[in-house]
Amino acid sequence: MGTNTSQERMQKKNKTLGEFIIENQTEFQYSTGELSKLINAIRLAAKVVNHEVNKAGLVDILGAAGETNIQGENQQKLDVLANEKFKQTLQNREIVCGIASEEEDEFIPINSQDEQHQNKYVVLIDPLDGSSNIDVNVSVGTIFSIYRRITPIGSPVTLADFLQPGVNQVAAGYIIYGTSTMLVYTTGHGVNGFTLNPAIGTFYLSHPNMQFPDTGTIYSVNEGNYIHFPQGVKDYIKYCQMEEEDRPYTSRYIGSLVSDFHRNMIKGGIYMYPKSSKASNGKLRLLYECNPIAFLAEQAGGKASDGYGRILEIQPGELHQRVPFFCGSRKMVEKAESFMARYA
Numbered sequence: 001m002g003t004n005t006s007q008e009r010m011q012k013k014n015k016t017l018g019e020f021i022i023e024n025q026t027e028f029q030y031s032t033g034e035l036s037k038l039i040n041a042i043r044l045a046a047k048v049v050n051h052e053v054n055k056a057g058l059v060d061i062l063g064a065a066g067e068t069n070i071q072g073e074n075q076q077k078l079d080v081l082a083n084e085k086f087k088q089t090l091q092n093r094e095i096v097c098g099i100a101s102e103e104e105d106e107f108i109p110i111n112s113q114d115e116q117h118q119n120k121y122v123v124l125i126d127p128l129d130g131s132s133n134i135d136v137n138v139s140v141g142t143i144f145s146i147y148r149r150i151t152p153i154g155s156p157v158t159l160a161d162f163l164q165p166g167v168n169q170v171a172a173g174y175i176i177y178g179t180s181t182m183l184v185y186t187t188g189h190g191v192n193g194f195t196l197n198p199a200i201g202t203f204y205l206s207h208p209n210m211q212f213p214d215t216g217t218i219y220s221v222n223e224g225n226y227i228h229f230p231q232g233v234k235d236y237i238k239y240c241q242m243e244e245e246d247r248p249y250t251s252r253y254i255g256s257l258v259s260d261f262h263r264n265m266i267k268g269g270i271y272m273y274p275k276s277s278k279a280s281n282g283k284l285r286l287l288y289e290c291n292p293i294a295f296l297a298e299q300a301g302g303k304a305s306d307g308y309g310r311i312l313e314i315q316p317g318e319l320h321q322r323v324p325f326f327c328g329s330r331k332m333v334e335k336a337e338s339f340m341a342r343y344a
């Protein structure tokens with residue numbers, strides 16, 4: 001009874017994502033509503049994928065799909081399914097001129113039925129982040145990143161439209177399929193989080209203006225790779241474990257970037273995927289993972305670095321490029337960078 005009342009109150013008081021998108025359209029000078037339509041399409045695809053993820057275990061969508069992606073990783077059935085759903089939704093609505101996905105070798109140009117189409121945005125997605133957690137009922141996510149094309153509107157989209165530094169992002173966000181499903185995004189005016197009410201299929205603004213605490217006590221890193229890390233990272237991890245001031249910190253690592261980032265943004269913390277002697281650029285992908293998460297981090301008052309400099313300023317050289325990643329509360333990232341600098 002109490003829950004019902006507070007749920008009703010939340011629904012009366014809180015904006016829906018749809019209302020929020022319309023209200024904030026005017027933030028963009030010369031806005032034609034195209035970006036709003038695009039975010040609406042992502043909202044729709046998110047609900048579809050959420051529905052599928054929630055059925056995992058009941059229907060035959062767990063496990064490996066039997067293919068490897070361009071990065072040599074085994075594709076899971078849900079990787080493939082999420083990729084298809086996002087692609088279909090964006091393609092059918094003809095609101096972007098191109099899509100690049102972690103699960104596709106090449107970018108996909110979108111040729112509209114309408115020869116004269118004026119679509120100016122490209123989307124880059126990690127359709128299913130945290131693949132290793134699918135089969136064990138642990139939170140996974142979707143990450144998206146949106147740019148304005150740099151080649152002329154109406155002409156075929158090119159690789160250059162996708163290989164833009166993260167500072168050029170117009171919008172970015174993620175969906176987290178967790179204990180509840182949330183869509184969190186930015187258009188460069190702060191970060192807002194929306195929670196899905198699954199009963200009625202509506203996202204409500206539940207986390208307005210999300211902010212990273214300036215510092216925190218959580219460090220998130222795959223310590224199984226410890227002996228392969230650069231000395232600066234090893235020293236920083238030891239620093240986190242030392243009994244001084246507010247330390248030792250606590251270690252939390254889910255293995256889904258989206259979930260690890262989401263927790264750290266709320267509680268304060270640092271996420272690290274450094275390079276190692278096994279992987280010279282770490283594991284995470286600059287275009288599908290690091291840039292969108294870095295944009296969100298900065299918009300929430302946090303920081304994102306490759307250990308030495310700002311992620312968002314890196315000029316990408318290829319679609320599936322990897323980069324070491326240090327992201328989270330500003331002071332913690334700066335501290336990690338100071339350890340890295342000792343061995344630079």
Ligand code: AHG
Pocket residue numbers: 073102126128129130131132222255256257258283
């Ligand atoms: P994806 O499932 O899209 O391939 O991404 C997995 C990424 C990221 O989500 C996570 O933080 C990281 O891989 C975990 O890697 P380890 O298992 O090497 O720690």
Ligand code: MN
Pocket residue numbers: 126128129130257289
């Ligand atoms: Mn991922």
Ligand code: MN
Pocket residue numbers: 079102126127128129130131
């Ligand atoms: Mn993925």
